[in-house]
Amino acid sequence: MRVLIVEDDPELAGLLRDGLREHRIDPTVATTFAAGQARAQAGDYDVIILDVRLPGGTGFDLCAQLRRNAVDTPVLMLTALDAVDERVRGLTAGADDYLTKPFAFRELVARLQALARRRALAVTPAILRVADLEMDVGARVVRRAGRPIALTAKEFALLELLLRHSGQVVDRSAITAHIWDDNHDPFANVLEVLVRRLRSKIDDGFEPKLIVTVRGAGYRIEGTAGKAGRALP
CATH class of the missing domain: 3.40.50.2300 (Response regulator)
Incomplete structure (x- = not known):
């Protein structure tokens, strides 16, 4: 540095x-x-x-x-x-x-x-992809299987963090430090609520499921970049 x-x-x-x-x-x-x-x-x-x-x-x-x-x-x-x-x-x-x-x-x-x-x-690439999920960081647009998905600011920040570390476990402390300020209560369940909301938008109604919980550690997003998934009927 x-x-x-x-x-x-x-x-x-x-x-x-x-x-x-x-x-x-x-x-x-x-x-x-x-x-x-x-x-x-x-x-x-x-x-x-x-x-x-x-x-x-x-x-x-x-x-x-x-x-x-x-x-x-x-x-x-x-x-x-x-x-x-x-x-x-x-x-x-x-x-x-x-x-x-x-x-x-x-x-x-x-x-x-x-x-x-x-x-x-x-300064890293502005287009992030995993499976059929795509994020345009600059335009702040998210799509899955071609469908636009509306996210809140915190949902977008969490998804971006997971996408930038695709295939890796992002621990809870790293997520909370990235999204919340120093006054955040680490024992509150706001992170679980945020992940649940993000899953409802990113994974519900689609296959495969991309957001994985790693018990005792954190969360991971996994899937082959650019590999086609599908929207469920």
Whole structure:
């Protein structure tokens, strides 16, 4: 993973750089607004760490400028503790996540990895297929045996996750982390309800059944890509 750090405090920038290297992450440091903009637009980074206060401008303005220039690299903003206005302003400017200072380094790494995973999913092929099930990710259209299927946002997110890991078990924790926020109750049965609703749309009235429950582990979608199934009469 390649990470651009835009931070003017040399001590914090050094700590970030050295800590990321220990986690086998390749960091690059920019210390001003102009340098951060130039590197972000010229380099191929997986995530950008962006501080709020920079020589030559603010992190908010830099983030907004990058978005206007079609730089879609995920941005993690570093904000002051309890600075709600800063967090809201950063997200409004186009940031994908934020972390308040001081922070635990392992949380920073986890957030960077999550942002990088989301970007990797976003740039993978837009048409996903298993058996006679087809998803056009960009158009947000799902069909089975040629029939259009209307899904809610969470149903679509779950099906996309399963399709991107076709033939593999996706564990419950990975699904809940992908679909719900940190306030989700892991002991609630909302995941089972969501899977049941998705099955009723994807599998009921069709053969073969595609969504498989792996007891004690999670769920899997299986079937030969492009292999014709059939709608039941």
